[in-house]
Amino acid sequence: MVAVAAFWILAASAVAGALGVVVARNVFYAAIGLVVSLIAVAGLYVTLDADFLAVAQFMIYVGGIAILIVFAVMMTAQLRRGSQTNRLWPGGLAIAGLLYLSLVSGIMQTDWETSSGAIPTSPMVASAADEGVRLPDVLFSTYLLPFELAGVVLLVATIGALVIARDDSAPSL
Amino acid sequence: MIADKARELFESFFAKEIVDVSMTLLALFVLINVLLVSATMLTYVERRVVARMQNRIGPNRVGPFGTLQGFADLIKLITKEDLRPSAADRVAFTLAPIIGFVPGLMIFAVIPFHQGWVIADLDAGLVYVMGITSLGTFSVFAAGWGSNSKYSLFGAVRGVAQIVSYEVPLILAATSVVLVAGSLNLERIVEAQGIPFIVVQPLAFLIMLIAVTAELNRTPFDLLEAESEIVAGFHTEYSGSKFALIYGSEYVAALGWSAVMVTLFLGGWKPDAGGFLWFSLKTFGFVLIFFWFRATWPRVRIDQILGFAWKVLFPLATANILVTAGELLIIQSVFGLDPGEAVPATGLAGMAVVNLAITGVVLAVLPRLIGTRDDEGPANVGLAAAVRVKG
Numbered sequence: 001m002v003a004v005a006a007f008w009i010l011a012a013s014a015v016a017g018a019l020g021v022v023v024a025r026n027v028f029y030a031a032i033g034l035v036v037s038l039i040a041v042a043g044l045y046v047t048l049d050a051d052f053l054a055v056a057q058f059m060i061y062v063g064g065i066a067i068l069i070v071f072a073v074m075m076t077a078q079l080r081r082g083s084q085t086n087r088l089w090p091g092g093l094a095i096a097g098l099l100y101l102s103l104v105s106g107i108m109q110t111d112w113e114t115s116s117g118a119i120p121t122s123p124m125v126a127s128a129a130d131e132g133v134r135l136p137d138v139l140f141s142t143y144l145l146p147f148e149l150a151g152v153v154l155l156v157a158t159i160g161a162l163v164i165a166r167d168d169s170a171p172s173l
Numbered sequence: 174m175i176a177d178k179a180r181e182l183f184e185s186f187f188a189k190e191i192v193d194v195s196m197t198l199l200a201l202f203v204l205i206n207v208l209l210v211s212a213t214m215l216t217y218v219e220r221r222v223v224a225r226m227q228n229r230i231g232p233n234r235v236g237p238f239g240t241l242q243g244f245a246d247l248i249k250l251i252t253k254e255d256l257r258p259s260a261a262d263r264v265a266f267t268l269a270p271i272i273g274f275v276p277g278l279m280i281f282a283v284i285p286f287h288q289g290w291v292i293a294d295l296d297a298g299l300v301y302v303m304g305i306t307s308l309g310t311f312s313v314f315a316a317g318w319g320s321n322s323k324y325s326l327f328g329a330v331r332g333v334a335q336i337v338s339y340e341v342p343l344i345l346a347a348t349s350v351v352l353v354a355g356s357l358n359l360e361r362i363v364e365a366q367g368i369p370f371i372v373v374q375p376l377a378f379l380i381m382l383i384a385v386t387a388e389l390n391r392t393p394f395d396l397l398e399a400e401s402e403i404v405a406g407f408h409t410e411y412s413g414s415k416f417a418l419i420y421g422s423e424y425v426a427a428l429g430w431s432a433v434m435v436t437l438f439l440g441g442w443k444p445d446a447g448g449f450l451w452f453s454l455k456t457f458g459f460v461l462i463f464f465w466f467r468a469t470w471p472r473v474r475i476d477q478i479l480g481f482a483w484k485v486l487f488p489l490a491t492a493n494i495l496v497t498a499g500e501l502l503i504i505q506s507v508f509g510l511d512p513g514e515a516v517p518a519t520g521l522a523g524m525a526v527v528n529l530a531i532t533g534v535v536l537a538v539l540p541r542l543i544g545t546r547d548d549e550g551p552a553n554v555g556l557a558a559a560v561r562v563k564g
Contacts (some may be wrong), residue, residue, distance in 0.1 A: 052300070055301045055304055056300060059304035067311065
């Protein structure tokens with residue numbers, strides 16, 4: 001009962017926050033909507049007994065990515081009068097529509113295993129007590145390649161940011 | 174235990190779920206009130222302690238020894254008119270103090286005050302702490318941007334850059350503790366401390382102490398409210414009860430981080446004497462360290478602060494993780510332990526000897542490597558900075 005109520009409240013907040021991101025004219029309000037949505041999704045993970053995933057979602061998305069977006073927003077001059085649309089909107093609409101259709105068809109076609117029994121043992125939704133033991137084992141064996149690729153992508157992004165931000169005329173720190 | 178007796182009594186009347194929920198609510202109610210009163214008292218304690226260190230007297234008029242000064246200030250702030258600049262963004266301006274206050278309180282949800290005395294026994298407790306406290310950045314930004322004032326925005330830009338930078342060494346230093354303890358659960362981290370981790374991981378302790386000071390925006394890293402340059406930084410436009418919230422949240426956060434530091438490095442409730450009072454004593458003692466910093470050190474320049482995080486603390490913390498992991502591999506093969514199993518006291522002692530030696534070498538060599546020339550080097554901190562400002 002409590003879990004169902006929690007699900008509806010969290011799901012509603014997640015959708016409301018996501019709507020806020022798209023609808024709000026003020027970029028700062030859009031950022032707030034994003035944070036609300038991400039926190040609500042973290043809450044949904046808690047209701048699924050995936051505590052570690054919830055906390056990681058909170059730390060990476062709310063604490064990291066949302067803050068970086070906020071930082072970008074802070075550097076935006078046209079904050080209050082910013083427009084959400086420009087003349088590229090038909091293309092954007094087409095891409096968004098395609099993405100939506102593929103997501104919906106993916107969700108519809110997946111054979112969701114549901115059971116009232118024990119929690120599934122997949123590494124990402126395993127109960128919190130197991131996760132600490134299991135997650136690294138899986139991360140550094142089965143998913144080693146994606147893990148290392150993610151590391152390389154982050155490194156490239158860091159170097160790229162440095163190259164873009166570099167100002168040779170200014171004295172170094 | 175009184176709590177167990179009370180639980181038995183209540184469970185004879187009500188259903189178990191109701192008792193569970195109401196016991197948690199009761200614990201939260203007591204905890205939050207204790208924290209709020211402590212934060213108010215700490216404003217007085219800080220002023221007295223800093224005054225004593227600087228050979229002044231400090232507040233001594235309100236109540237015996239001035240102990241009611243904090244409450245007098247609080248009442249004054251709350252009864253003031255709630256002003257908001259007309260050009261400020263209403264939502265961001267109102268929301269910022271509230272968002273800023275919550276993370277400090279929420280840290281205490283996972284802090285074990287004693288064995289089993291924890292409100293939410295999270296297995297990923299430490300990650301939770303790191304995640305929840307990053308909301309503070311959002312508050313600083315919302316306050317600075319929402320005020321629509323250039324000084325506020327300057328303070329916010331500095332603050333966000335600083336907090337985001339210091340989060341990296343903070344998390345990395347905590348990681349080496351997690352490696353030794355073999356768990357992210359704060360209660361298990363305390364249990365793993367046969368020897369307090371301040372001895373086993375001295376370098377991680379120092380890195381984390383510096384990073385926490387930066388995370389709390391306290392001196393010498395308080396330049397997002399540097400009053401000599403940018404009025405009061407991100408909270409320039411705040412007054413009345415909103416300012417009281419911002420001011421109070423600083424102390425609640427200081428308490429929260431002190432509790433985390435005590436849990437990670439000073440053995441939490443151990444040695445088991447005096448129950449949760451022992452833990453509280455350690456936590457309050459740790460807050461005094463931050464006050465001591467403030468009375469001692471001048472403010473650092475923003476480029477020095479950011480450079481110190483990225484060029485000194487970040488490599489040090491990473492190296493510390495590598496060293497710790499290597500030591501753990503050796504210890505595990507010597508004692509025949511499985512990964513994640515608690516290290517016995519003899520293993521911890523061996524680790525402590527090696528790490529203390531390494532820390533000694535680092536502390537001896539580091540000042541020679543950084544800040545040698547006046548305008549270069551990120552860690553041109555402390556005295557050197559003060560001298561240059563004067564001359």
